[in-house]
Amino acid sequence: MNRPNEPQRGADAAVVAMLKRDLMLLLRQRGDVINPLVFFALVITLFPIGISPEPALLAVVAPGLLWVAALLAALLSLDGLFRSDFDDGSLEQWLLAPQPTALLCMAKVLAHWLLTGLPLALIAPLLGVMLALPAGSYWALCVSLALGTASLSLIGAIGAALTVGLARGGVLLSLLVLPLYIPVLIFGSGAVSAAVVGSGLAAHLAILGALLAVALMLAPWAIAAALRISING
Amino acid sequence: MWAFIQKLRSPKWFYAIGGKCQPWFWAAALGLIALGSVWGLAFAPADYQQGNSFRIIYVHVPTAFLAQSIFVSMAACGLAFMVWKIKLADMAASVMAPIGALMTFVALYSGAVWGVPTWGTWWIWDARLTSMLILLFLYIGVIALRRAFASLEGGARAASVLAMVGVINIPIIKYSVDWWYTLHQPASFTITGRAAMPMAMWAPLLVMVVGFYCFFIALTLTRTRSEILRREGGKRWVRELVEEGADGL
Amino acid sequence: MRLCLEARQLACERDDRPLFGQLDFALGSGDIVQVEGPNGSGKTTLLKILSGQLGDYQGELFWNGVSLRQNRDHFLANLLYLGHAPGVKAGLTALETLAWYQALAGDIPSEDTSLEALAQWGLAGFEDVPAHQLSAGQQRRIALARLLLQPRPLWILDEPFTAIDRNGVALLESLIQAHANAGGCVVVTTHHRLDIARLGRIRLGVTGE
Amino acid sequence: MAFDSLADFIAMGGHARYVWAAWGVTLLMLLALTLFAWFEQRLALRVLRRHLRRTPTLAERQVPKASVTLAQAPTTQATLQTSAQASIQDGSQDSTHNRSAP
Known part of the structure; x- marks a missing residue:
């Protein structure tokens, strides 16, 4: 019984288990997956009502509106990323796993992106039609959103980890995270505008990729540190 | 270097050192800012294009520089607190945040006012002003996060992490906003972008900038010492110090 | 040792x-x-x-x-640490929770040992019930089943x-x-x-x- | 001197409102920060002195002691018996069946 215990399987098993668990949980609570999409569609329908249904005018602002609405929808779903784990005590347990915490955080953020970022990117072209987005830029919208929401999830997860222990963390989370979203928004909507104008969007996507690379490299450590801070209160 | 870090671990040493060199910084700040103000307002030549509204540069640039430098030094204090567990660094960081936020706000205000005579509106989406606005939101985020935690310790660590994340994002935000600005208004004249200024113009600016930095150091020393009194009240050396009667401020 | x-x-x-x-x-x-x-x-x-x-x-x-x-x-x-909160996800069943904990700890998950541990803790028949349908005591027993499952x-x-x-x-x-x-x-x-x-x-x- | 007269200086070539607004706010902010820091220091000292008056004795703060009584297992514990660990609470009988609530 008391021989020292060595983990037989490495971190990969833990990461896969974490990913599987999170995807299972999110798919079982459909609400968490559907809500951001409905919010995205709703916000998009507000703008023509608020501004004007005139297609020519909408086409001009469509890239920016789509990106801002997608960004806010992604932000909406971030609050629950760690909160449910924090409330039922499993966050405390997986922080104690002998595997590197940053890796497990990456698994959690990947699960979150797969079920919020990607669906937003897939539904965006449909909403682009409603905003009379010029043809030819739907593909750019989809790719830039898919790439951009990955960075948004990573950066947002830092804010979520910092505010998970706080009672009314939701509002503070958006205050912390939105300024950090601005570069992604600039190059994301820039990509779609470039596609609309017809000029090359490779540059924009390249920079979005670079932002994602930086986020992938630095965010997990910040998330792990933030979680340890929130757990110890 | 290591001995210096060891010294920094004791607020007692910092309180004494701070007390000694603090008056010098206050004096330097007062002198330099007074000199710079008179020089910049009255003696420096007016700009041939903007006329005298150009003199706002002697206020806008120093506050803008300080706004950025304070965030960087706050992040450095955060790093020192998280890595070397120097409590003093966190006291300084918690004191710097409001100063930085105020400097950013004043830089924004003076930049906006500067734009009025040339553009006729109070707010223009100039690249530098937009970056400054985002920096203000970062400051507010750090301050709000520090106060949101029930425990002092938790708030300190969370704010340090956010400051470090923020300082990595500042250059990224700056370049993406500059890129965004040139994309949308390529050939316009940026208010705060200056061609080479003659010496008569930038000399007072240099004096003002150095004066503002001295002001920041003096203010941080004073406020950190007050923070030490607030946080280390229970310690013996603080009690003895206070009981000796009014010590030098 | x-x-x-x-x-x-x-x-x-x-x-x-x-x-x-x-x-x-x-x-x-x-x-x-x-x-x-x-x-x-x-x-x-x-x-x-x-x-x-x-x-x-x-x-x-x-x-x-x-x-x-x-x-x-x-x-x-x-180390096996059990905190104030049992650490059992409401959306998962007892078996899934235990399988997740075993994977986290690096053990090789085996269903029968999990079933046996749950049975010993009186959860026979509740293995595939989502935890939100179980009582607080039963959720605590799922967490306690780890004492048998993971030798530390x-x-x-x-x-x-x-x-x-x-x-x-x-x-x-x-x-x-x-x-x-x-x-x-x-x-x-x-x-x-x-x-x-x-x-x-x-x-x-x-x-x- | 870039201006001919004081009145000209005040007028700032027509841009008086903007220059004095910007400078005014900045100098006001500098002054406000200085005064705030000054009063903050005095307030901190005053609060500390009042706190000291209430607790005159300079007793080191009450650090709650933690008493450790490890049951001596008959066989294996002998080797691990370090002096630091032997702070047996006086008076508490070290019976094997520790029935009585401490």
Whole structure:
């Protein structure tokens, strides 16, 4: 019984288990997956009502509106990323796993992106039609959103980890995270505008990729540190 | 270097050192800012294009520089607190945040006012002003996060992490906003972008900038010492110090 | 194999309030220690320090002679910590939760041992029921099933008896006793009076009465 | 001197409102920060002195003692018996069946 215990399987098993668990949980609570999409569609329908249904005018602002609405929808779903784990005590347990915490955080953020970022990117072209987005830029919208929401999830997860222990963390989370979203928004909507104008969007996507690379490299450590801070209160 | 870090671990040493060199910084700040103000307002030549509204540069640039430098030094204090567990660094960081936020706000205000005579509106989406606005939101985020935690310790660590994340994002935000600005208004004249200024113009600016930095150091020393009194009240050396009667401020 | 968790001059201060100071003890194989003290005396904080979650303390902690700060991962591989909250996800079934915990800890998940552990804890028939349909006591039993499932020399249990009925308490006490006899070590906090033979005590919040 | 007269200086070539607004706010902010820091220091000292008056004795703060009584297992514990660990609480009988609530 008391021989020292060595983990037989490495971190990969833990990461896969974490990913599987999170995807299972999110798919079982459909609400968490559907809500951001409905919010995205709703916000998009507000703008023509608020501004004007005139297609020519909408086409001009469509890239920016789509990106801002997608960004806010992604932000909406971030609050629950760690909160449910924090409330039922499993966050405390997986922080104690002998595997590197940053890796497990990456698994959690990947699960979150797969079920919020990607669906937003897939539904965006449909909403682009409603905003009379010029043809030819739907593909750019989809790719830039898919790439951009990955960075948004990573950066947002830092804010979520910092505010998970706080009672009314939701509002503070958006205050912390939105300024950090601005570069992604600039190059994301820039990509779609470039596609609309017809000029090359490779540059924009390249920079979005670079932002994602930086986020992938630095965010997990910040998330792990933030979680340890929130757990110890 | 290591001995210096060891010294920094004791607020007692910092309180004494701070007390000694603090008056010098206050004096330097007062002198330099007074000199710079008179020089910049009255003696420096007016700009041939903007006329005298150009003199706002002697206020806008120093506050803008300080706004950025304070965030960087706050992040450095955060790093020192998280890595070397120097409590003093966190006291300084918690004191710097409001100063930085105020400097950013004043830089924004003076930049906006500067734009009025040339553009006729109070707010223009100039690249530098937009970056400054985002920096203000970062400051507010750090301050709000520090106060949101029930425990002092938790708030300190969370704010340090956010400051470090923020300082990595500042250059990224700056370049993406500059890129965004040139994309949308390529050939316009940026208010705060200056061609080479003659010496008569930038000399007072240099004096003002150095004066503002001295002001920041003096203010941080004073406020950190007050923070030490607030946080280390229970310690013996603080009690003895206070009981000796009014010590030098 | 000698396992030893030793604390030297352990002291902790939370928000300028000293919780405990100069705490020295050495826990070896076969030791069962109950951490006692009034509410707010720092019991949970002490357990968090011992389980390596909280690094903000004075003094030193050694696991088998090596400081905790050096070989944290090795120490965590030999620790089983059960906190206030059971750590059972409402959306998962008992089997899924246990499989997840085994994967996290690096064990090879085997369904039959999980089933057997759950059965011993009286959860036969509830293995595939999502946890939100189970009572708090049953959710606690899922967490306690890990005691059987994951053999670890050091157990740190924070209020494990909450929401547990009488025979659950008896079972847990026998498990703790059996673990100690087999050479393991248990640190537990509870307001319940433990019916255990050689029970060590660490009393916190003793202000010089 | 870039201006001919004081009145000209005040007028700032027509941009008086903007220059004095910007400078005014900045100098006001500098002054406000200085005064705030000054009063903050005095307040901190005053609060500390009042706190000291209430607790005159310079007793080191009450660090709650933690008493450790490990049950001596008959066989294996001998080797691990370090002096630090032997702080047996006086008066508490170290019986094997620790029935009585401490």
